[in-house]
Amino acid sequence: MGKTILKVQDLTARYGPIQVLHGINLQVSEGEIVSLLGANGAGKTTLLNCICGLHSAKEGTVEFDGQEITRIPAEKVVRQGMAHVPERRQIFSTLSVEDNLWLGASHRMREAGKQVILQEIDQIYQRFPILRERKRQMGGTLSGGQQQMLAIGRALLSKPKLLLLDEPSLGLAPLIAKEILQIVQEIRDQWGTTVLLVEQNAIGALAVSDRAYVLQTGTVMLEGTAKEIVSDSRVQSAYLGKA
Ligand code: ATP
Numbered sequence: 660m661g662k663t664i665l666k667v668q669d670l671t672a673r674y675g676p677i678q679v680l681h682g683i684n685l686q687v688s689e690g691e692i693v694s695l696l697g698a699n700g701a702g703k704t705t706l707l708n709c710i711c712g713l714h715s716a717k718e719g720t721v722e723f724d725g726q727e728i729t730r731i732p733a734e735k736v737v738r739q740g741m742a743h744v745p746e747r748r749q750i751f752s753t754l755s756v757e758d759n760l761w762l763g764a765s766h767r768m769r770e771a772g773k774q775v776i777l778q779e780i781d782q783i784y785q786r787f788p789i790l791r792e793r794k795r796q797m798g799g800t801l802s803g804g805q806q807q808m809l810a811i812g813r814a815l816l817s818k819p820k821l822l823l824l825d826e827p828s829l830g831l832a833p834l835i836a837k838e839i840l841q842i843v844q845e846i847r848d849q850w851g852t853t854v855l856l857v858e859q860n861a862i863g864a865l866a867v868s869d870r871a872y873v874l875q876t877g878t879v880m881l882e883g884t885a886k887e888i889v890s891d892s893r894v895q896s897a898y899l900g901k902a
Pocket of ligand 1 (some may be wrong): 674699703704705816
């Protein structure tokens with residue numbers, strides 16, 4: 660296994676007076692796909708937002724690539740190599756597909772140069788041929804699955820060491836959801852990108868993950884390899900629909 664790229668220790672978070680994360684510990688190693696599972700409201704999105712700097716943790720620490728980044732704002736964290744695809748994607752619906760992709764690389768433009776970024780956009784088009792076909796179309800005209808591909812492609816153009824994906828299969832038809840999760844696995848296999856994945860679709864997520872953490876009311880109720888989690892009876896009855 661690779662070196663630890665993300666380490667969360669004793670993390671707590673609140674919304675006003677209400678504490679929603681109660682001392683979370685988790686680690687992700689380089690090259691892994693790790694899932695955060697759990698019911699609605701368990702705290703998955705809040706945890707992801709604390710990691711990427713969109714929500715300020717109350718206590719505890721987040722270490723990324725050997726540096727403490729707790730409470731560092733999201734725009735700085737992205738420059739350190741963490742990309743975040745939020746729930747419901749948030750692509751720019753009135754910009755073209757290609758302009759959306761350019762925006763993913765905008766902070767690297769000066770350093771990398773236009774030619775390099777053009778080549779990288781071409782790699783994204785190779786990975787997602789439908790985006791090349793639709794490159795002049797406005798982002799908002801794409802289907803849900805295509806918008807998710809665009810959001811992932813845009814995030815990859817920031818050349819992340821760690822990709823955070825919040826419910827990439829949300830609202831997609833089952834076959835498209837499966838395709839998106841398979842793409843996540845292919846990206847890791849081809850490019851070695853480390854992925855932390857929030858999903859309510861536990862079966863789909865576990866099929867492509869190395870390890871998983873199950874959150875319940877703001878605490879880690881269970882952690883283990885995908886195989887261990889799939890066969891845990893508590894998970895089977897609570898999340899996998901098996902008695
Ligand atoms: P979901 O899958 O529904 O997004 P989740 O596991 O990601 O669930 P969170 O969205 O992190 O859970 O929510 C954790 C708790 O915090 C929930 O009780 C939720 O109601 C509450 N919460 C989330 N966002 C806010 C907010 N902006 N203000 C107040 N409470 C919030």
